[in-house]
Every structure is written in structure tokens, then in C-alpha cells.
Amino acid sequence: MEVRVANVRKEFERFPALHDVSLDIRSGELIALLGPSGSGKTTLLRLIAGLERPTRGAIFFGDEDASQKSIQERNVGFVFQHYALFRHMTVADNIGFGLKVRHGATRPSAQEIRRRASELLDLVQLSGLEKRYPAQLSGGQRQRVALARAMAIEPRVLLLDEPFGALDAQVRRELRRWLREIHDRTGHTTVFVTHDQEEALELADRVVVMSQGRIEQVGTADDIYDTPNSPFVYSFIGESSSLPVKVENGEVWIADRPIGLQAPHAPPGEAVLYFRPHDVELLDGCSGCIAGTVAASRRVAGTRRVELEIGGERQRVEIELPVDHPAAQKSRVAFRPRRWKLFPVS
């Protein structure tokens, strides 16, 4: 099922949580809403589910305007961060709940409901736990039950709100791979919210980066990481370093020296240079490069992170060197970013 969010605005008591957001979600896609807290990602998810109503704009499921429908009619599967399982029901009853509350002819027989529940338990690899109560399960198991419960109603869209947020790191990684498998097998159109960029980049077909109630960028993991389209995305996704620079005659300058980067299309004036700390080229001499004195050097896993002070203003910038690189021992390092981007000062 395709989902189209068209010019949606959401205010909570006059305070805008989403400004004019539009997004097309393709059928069968696994898409991540990524952003810091307060970016509006959960609000957007809840709007799609019908748990909130948009102040303006509409949400379409296929060609049908879903914004006029109640939550119950939308037929979405929603998985909450803290599972929201029914404590007084067994695992099987939890999964069967959505089928049991149906009316009249649409309600399957008790036997059929039981069969569906055990089928879904197989899918989420919890066979044999039908009779347990949620209190008797671990966090990871509970979240899998919650997913099975959401899938039991054959939802048109599956929505997950920070599904792994309450779990510890290892279970999280495991469930991430497992969710991808389930998605590939069942093909539900799936939207999940996360603030963990690793999770978003690894799991999703496309990532929607959000900030302050707006969508900053939509794209595949490669698009987002390699060609960020705003300073926010550059600094939010992965490691980044930035330096204030000046553009003059199609060249990038720091203070009164050109640094050997050509920017023929950039407008002249003040700008900020962004680059990845690991994507730099170290130089010996310095005619057109960035040079600085080493202020600090830390070993981080397989690399050495060196903090440099650049120029008279002692701007601090971080680069990454291989552990055994001789430059790490020196007091002065010269480098030039291999891949970089300029953003005008706003």
C-alpha cells in the first residue's frame, strides 16, 4: 500500500510540531524516520496511524483519503517503544486480539484465530510461548510479540515507533537483522521511527532525516551519507568537521590563504566548509592546504583522532588518521579534505 503525506501541518496548542511536511512512501518499502528528539518524527508516524489528526493537509493510503477515517478503520499495525502488550492476556490472546474484536462475519472462528496466532509466533520465532504472560518474557521477546500482534490484522501499513529503543545494544542489533528478514518475507509497507542513525542507515530502503518539524532530506543510505544537502544532515549523520571559510574568485580561503579547493559555482562570501574527518588527504608541504597544530590526539578503536588548531583564530577541527601514521607524532599536520561541501552562512 502506498502512503502519501500531503502538506501536513500539526500544531499542539498553537505550537507547531510539523510544518508543511510532504512524503511519498512506496508500496512494500521499508522506510526510516530519523531525527533528534523533538524533530517531529513520532508525530508524523502517529499522524499516519490516525492517533493524531493533522491541523492541515491530508494523508492518503493509495488513492483513498485516510485522514477522514478513524484509527479503527485505518487498519494499520502499530508497534510501540514500550510494547504496550495487554498484561492480563497470554501471548496467544494478545496476538489474536485484533481478530477477536472484529464484528460479525469478518471475525474468524476461534480455531482460525488460534491457528493464525501460532503461525505468527512461528514467524517471530517464539513458537511454544502461546500460554505465557507478557510479564514472563524478556524485552526482546515482548517486542516480537508486539510485532506479531500488529501483523495479525493484516495491516495495510506497519508503523513502528522506536521499536528497539528500550532494548540493550546486542538484542537491538539482532532484532534489526530479524526485522529486515521479516520485512523481506512479508512485504508490508513499513515505516519506523528511530533516533539511531546506524539503525536507520542499515535497515531502511530509504531514510527520511527530520529536524525541527521539517523533512531535511529523503534518500538511500548512500545519498544521505555521501551527499548531505544541508549542514544539519552533514553534522547529524556520521562524523563531520566544519570550518568557517571564505569564497573568493572561485577558490576557498581560510583567513588570508587559499587552501587548494576549487569552488567555481559557489557564491562569493562567507561560508562553512564541511568534510568527513576520515576522508582527508595528508600533505607534507603546505602550499594550498589546511595546516594546524596538534591540540589533542586520541586513540578510538582502529583509528587515531587528532584535534587540530587552525590559523590565528585557533579554530578546532578533527581529522582521523591511521593508527600507525607518522603524522600523529608531529606537532603540526597539513591536510586537505578529499570530499567536502560548502554551505553559505545563514
Added chain:
Amino acid sequence: MTTAPAKAGWRFRQPSVIPGFGLTLGFSLAYLTLIILIPLSGLVWRSAALGWADFWAIAVDRRTLNALKISFGTAFLAAAVNVVFGTIVAWVLVRYRFPGRRIADAMVDLPFALPTAVAGIALTTLYAPNGWIGQLLMPLGIKVAYTPLGIVIALVFIGLPFVVRTVQPIMEEIDKEVEEAAATLGANRFQIITRVLFPGLAPAIITGFSLAFARGVGEYGSVIFIAGNLPFKSEIAPLLIVIRLEEYNYEAATAIAAIMLALSFLMLLVVNLVQTWSRKRYG
């Protein structure tokens, strides 16, 4: 989340690192003995002096049986009424924000504070055949004051805060997400309440019921004004005890008291067992 069941019974659990376990335990036991155990065992002692045959004669006396039936029956009915309406009151106080909510909330506690005799007199004035409400009910053939129905109304008044105050905090803790989850799964409002919310509240409701019930069984002050106190019809057991005392028939008084004690203990035990069972099940 799952706690291992306590290993076989009667052992002291490892006290916490905070000192004073011996002192506080000793104090608690001494206090409970002084306040509860000694008076109650005195009661049993006195009634035991009566001898089995005499005790039995008092116990199966028709007046005693009727008084006990009225006491426990009306207390049960009143507690049942309070469970329904007390839960609704708690729901409204927890779920909705309306002007005067704080005042309504405070009002729930009034039956705790009001002298019970005042409540009894007020209710009697209202429900007497010529009272405000009584005269409206009279043409319908409903007589409230001076009947067991009057007793039930007095006990409903007395017991309301017990239900509201036990259910309210549990209701406040209900996770909104659980309701939202049920809604996304297609459950309508009614199904959400009956299948999701109510079962979660059941332990608190049972507790509220047992407190209101226990209070109702022992209630004296408000009931004697509205009950009319006709032997065999609207005479409650606590009143019968007082009557026996006034006749200097201490043995009969203690015997009835001992029977009430045993019955109350039994009912609270049953309620507690139900409680434990539901706790174990729902974690």
C-alpha cells in the same frame, strides 16, 4: 520482571543494608499485639467461657441469625453498588478535566471525615416518608428509611471513598499506549474498556470492594438512625451486640462479636486469595 517465588515459607528474608530490622520488627509485633491481638483474643476468651452448648444456642438464635444476615447482606450489596459507581466516579476524576474537578475530588473524602451519626441523621431526614427524597419515592411504593434498603444507602455513603481511593491511583497509572494499541487493532471504545482496561483494574476493584465491605459490616453510627432497628427486619449485628451489653448479657454480646469476627476474617481471607491469584497471573 518475573520475581522468583519466595523459597519455602518461614524464613527471615535477608534484611536490607539499612540497619534497624530487629528494632522495627520488634516494635511492629509489640504494637500489633497491643492494639489488635490482645483485644481480639480477649473477645474470643470471653465467649469461650460460655461453653459450647450455650454459644451454639446464641449463634443459631433467630434474632442473631437475622441480624448477621442483615449486616453481611446489606454490606455486600452496598459494596457491590460502590464498586460500580465508585469506579465510574474514579474514571471521571482521572480521565476528564472539568471545572470543579478538584472540589469533586475532595468531596469524595467527606464520608471519611463526617461523624457517622451526622450522616445517618441527614440520610434519615432525606429518605424518611416525609423527607425530600422519601416523599418522591413513597408514591412509587418504595420505602427507604426504616428498612434494610435504608441500611444499604447508609453503607453506600460510608463505603464510597474506599472504592474511589483504591481504584483511582491504579487508573492513573494506566498506560495510554495500551489503549492506543487496542484502538489500532480495531477495538472500539466499549471493547477497549471491557477487554483491556477493566481486567487491569480488577485487583484494585477487588481491594476496594473488600475495604468497603469490611467497613459496612462494622458500621454502627449512621445505620442505627436510618434502619429503624426492628428486630428480625432491620436490626444489624453491631446493634444487637450493644443491646445485649445494655442487658448486661456480656456472654451473648461477646458470642455474637466472635461470630462476626470469624465471618469477617473468612471473607477477607477469600478476597486476599483472589487478590494473590490475580497478582500472580497479571504480574
